[in-house]
Amino acid sequence: GTPSTPAAASPYTPTGVAAAPTQAAPAQPAPGTVPPGYRTPPPYARPSHAQPPHGQPPYQQPSPVQPSYQQPQYTQPTYTPGYSTPPPFHTQGFAPPPQPRRKRTGLIVVGSVVAAVIGLAVIGSLLPDDKGKTGGSKGSGGGTAGSSASAGASQKPADPQPVSYEGIDVPQNHELKLADNPPRPAEEPTGAGVSYGHADLYYYRDTLFGDERLGTANGKLVLLKNSEKGSLETCRAVTRFTEKMDLDQLTDGSQICVLSNAGHIAVATYRGKSGDKESSTYIKVDLTIWRNAEDAKKK
Structure with a gap:
């Protein structure tokens, strides 16, 4: 036959609370439960956090809070979308100071x-040169002396001193040249007659018809009025020109x-002519x- 199964022992039911073990470490209870017969252990001390009380739902350990710090005071640049890392930037506090514009300022001053020196030089050149009238000044350099010489050369030469000759007898068909000193009457060397020669002043007389005239073959003549005084200034001013x-x-x-084409100017004063009983015919002037009062005219 089949052996009989032994009857199961009836479970032991404790009648009292067992004493807590003294040496063995207590086992970790399941979350939210306390084994029967065990006293509630004291709360576990964690730094900065307390153990949740018995019977409460499990407490999740909070993440440590990062300490806050003072954000530097500068303007946060805006980042372009699509870049994970913002481009580097420099704060205004570390920007180097702009270089002073010393070079440009120096150029402006120079x-x-x-410009001021050039302007003064131009103004000085436009002022009348009083030094030239007084015979020049004591120049301190060659440039000043050269400028005075140039100014003197550009000025018109001083008027020549007059030379007078009185009582010149000019026979008929004879001529005078103002360049001669003294002027001496002479016939025309070419033999063509004084009217066709090169004299400054001549006396012509037609021996056949007796016509007489005073003329020039080398310039102009002007008969002055009684109100006009013969002088260099007057002869330069009058323009009633004639040649005879x-x-x-x-x-x-x-x-x-x-007015000679050679540049000489003269005033001839007529003093009359010879008498009828004289052996020769002439005029007196x-x-x-x-001499050289004007520039000679080119032929």
């Missing part, structure tokens, strides 16, 4: 000084300006000559 005039237009004391 340019102003140069009849002798009967003249009276004793009449004045004639002689006084001459006051300013």
